Amino acid sequence: MLPEDIIIEILSWAPTMWLHHHARYVCKTWAAIIDTFHFAQLQHDRACYSKPPGLYLSNSMLPNTSYFMDSVNGQFVRNDLVTPLTKGTYLISTCDGIMFCNCNYLREYFVVNPILNCSFTIPPLPSLNGISGFLEFTLIRVPHTAKFKIFFAHSNFLYGLTIGIGNSWKEIVGGKIEPRMRMWKPVYSGSNNLYWPTMEAVIVIDIYKEIIVGEYPLPYNYALNYPSPKYLWMGNCLSSIVGTNHDTSFKIYVLDIDSRRWSLHREIGTFDYVAAYGHELTITTMSFCFWMEDQIVFKIDVDEARTTPIDPSTTIFFGYNINTRQLTKIEAIADAGEGFWIAWRHTNSLISLPSNHA
Amino acid sequence: MAEKASPSSNSISLKTVDGKIFKVSPAIANQMLTIQPLIKDSDSSTIISLPDVAAFHLTKIIEYLEGKPAAAPSAVDAFEAQFVKDLSPEELKGLLIAVGYLKVNGLVDLMANTVAKLIENKSVEYVRKFFGVVNDFTPAEEAKCRQEHAWAFDGVDED
Numbered sequence: 270m271l272p273e274d275i276i277i278e279i280l281s282w283a284p285t286m287w288l289h290h291h292a293r294y295v296c297k298t299w300a301a302i303i304d305t306f307h308f309a310q311l312q313h314d315r316a317c318y319s320k321p322p323g324l325y326l327s328n329s330m331l332p333n334t335s336y337f338m339d340s341v342n343g344q345f346v347r348n349d350l351v352t353p354l355t356k357g358t359y360l361i362s363t364c365d366g367i368m369f370c371n372c373n374y375l376r377e378y379f380v381v382n383p384i385l386n387c388s389f390t391i392p393p394l395p396s397l398n399g400i401s402g403f404l405e406f407t408l409i410r411v412p413h414t415a416k417f418k419i420f421f422a423h424s425n426f427l428y429g430l431t432i433g434i435g436n437s438w439k440e441i442v443g444g445k446i447e448p449r450m451r452m453w454k455p456v457y458s459g460s461n462n463l464y465w466p467t468m469e470a471v472i473v474i475d476i477y478k479e480i481i482v483g484e485y486p487l488p489y490n491y492a493l494n495y496p497s498p499k500y501l502w503m504g505n506c507l508s509s510i511v512g513t514n515h516d517t518s519f520k521i522y523v524l525d526i527d528s529r530r531w532s533l534h535r536e537i538g539t540f541d542y543v544a545a546y547g548h549e550l551t552i553t554t555m556s557f558c559f560w561m562e563d564q565i566v567f568k569i570d571v572d573e574a575r576t577t578p579i580d581p582s583t584t585i586f587f588g589y590n591i592n593t594r595q596l597t598k599i600e601a602i603a604d605a606g607e608g609f610w611i612a613w614r615h616t617n618s619l620i621s622l623p624s625n626h627a
Numbered sequence: 628m629a630e631k632a633s634p635s636s637n638s639i640s641l642k643t644v645d646g647k648i649f650k651v652s653p654a655i656a657n658q659m660l661t662i663q664p665l666i667k668d669s670d671s672s673t674i675i676s677l678p679d680v681a682a683f684h685l686t687k688i689i690e691y692l693e694g695k696p697a698a699a700p701s702a703v704d705a706f707e708a709q710f711v712k713d714l715s716p717e718e719l720k721g722l723l724i725a726v727g728y729l730k731v732n733g734l735v736d737l738m739a740n741t742v743a744k745l746i747e748n749k750s751v752e753y754v755r756k757f758f759g760v761v762n763d764f765t766p767a768e769e770a771k772c773r774q775e776h777a778w779a780f781d782g783v784d785e786d
Contacts, residue, residue, distance in 0.1 A: 279742045291751050294764065
């Protein structure tokens with residue numbers, strides 16, 4: 270028999286699904302280990318080391334065809350975990366294996382761990398008027414704790430909610446803002462700060478204290494730039510990707526926290542789809558998804574398959590390496606099928622949520 | 628744990644459970660976190676006894692600690708793969724206990740990961756046999772556990 274601390278070390282490298290469905294039944298000691306928050310956190314940290322990361326592919330047209338992908342030996346491999354999304358339910362945000370969803374039918378928001386049998390219904394929002402249900406929210410986990418928080422911006426106010434504690438939305442101190450907030454999805458650094466880009470500044474929220482602690486200038490003059498930039502977390506800094514020349518090329522800016530300045534990091538484009546995909550593509554929309562090491566992953570929706578105006582469009586995912594300047598079709602997720610797909614960085618975990626019924 | 632031996636250069640003497648004495652440099656010995664405090668107080672005549680470590684294990688541990696820094700950064704993965712390649716499951720488990728006892732930098736992760744690869748996606752029965760674990764669930768307890776952890780989403784389509 271191996272000592273318990275060695276068993277913990279071994280199991281922390283094992284796949285999440287297998288731990289939940291098999292390892293748990295080996296003996297009571299193992300079941301107890303797998304149920305602890307310490308273990309769930311260690312195992313999740315290790316799963317996140319894997320490259321590429323885990324993914325969730327959500328289809329807003331046919332939500333129940335959405336699916337999860339694990340990282341296995343450097344490849345994306347689809348797993349058979351059933352999606353929590355059903356018709357009328359949309360994913361808003363995902364963090365450390367927990368998904369934050371909106372069910373249109375029930376006008377209900379909930380968080381769920383799709384592996385564990387646990388979900389939590391979010392208390393009613395302070396206001397429901399004029400919500401897109403997507404841009405105004407983000408879910409984060411307070412580092413090194415089992416605490417999850419949701420931040421919400423609405424009609425000049427910012428709110429915070431700690432899931433399972435207090436059961437009510439709390440107005441954020443210093444959170445009175447101009448009606449300019451509803452522009453971009455906030456970007457979480459993974460540590461203290463949540464960055465919320467607005468039309469005039471990037472507001473910084475301390476996720477522990479739930480207060481606004483400062484703001485940074487924008488990387489560009491907003492009025493001169495349309496369409497709007499995308500903000501994404503790039504390893505250890507905030508990046509902003511601004512389209513130029515009718516969105517055929519892009520400027521990537523990064524924010525230096527100390528000097529409070531944005532600097533031009535790279536200029537990318539024009540993408541050679543013929544080399545990467547085999548032929549020309551008629552692109553209807555393009556959107557950057559996330560950074561994966563030196564690659565920026567983006568999706569394009571194409572309507573080439575359409576023969577009638579009501580035929581569905583398809584989504585193709587590409588990765589562009591900013592160092593080698595190579596564009597590659599991301600084979601495993603490139604042709605997800607019909608619908609409007611979004612790729613999320615999502616690595617399933619055994620981190621549990623409080624219960625609504627407790 | 629420490630006894631006196633004949634003085635030699637400033638190497639550290641480690642005595643395995645099967646009675647073999649290894650002389651290692653302080654740089655190597657210092658990466659075994661468990662014996663670090665003993666090294667500080669020891670002189671060249673000290674022998675440190677390692678109760679959970681056999682000569683085979685210590686040979687492998689020294690091979691790792693000497694070989695890894697010598698490998699080029701791009702060759703570390705290949706070195707680690709080679710290091711664990713020919714170990715049997717029994718040797719892996721014994722080495723993991725030794726490495727866990729000595730708290731060897733980097734090697735705990737490599738060994739635990741290697742063992743995890745052997746058992747992942749295997750059946751519950753296979754894993755019990757592999758580790759010599761006895762099932763202490765009663766059928767009723769196991770059924771209850773399975774019920775509690777049933778999937779929230781059973782795949783039934785609402786459309």
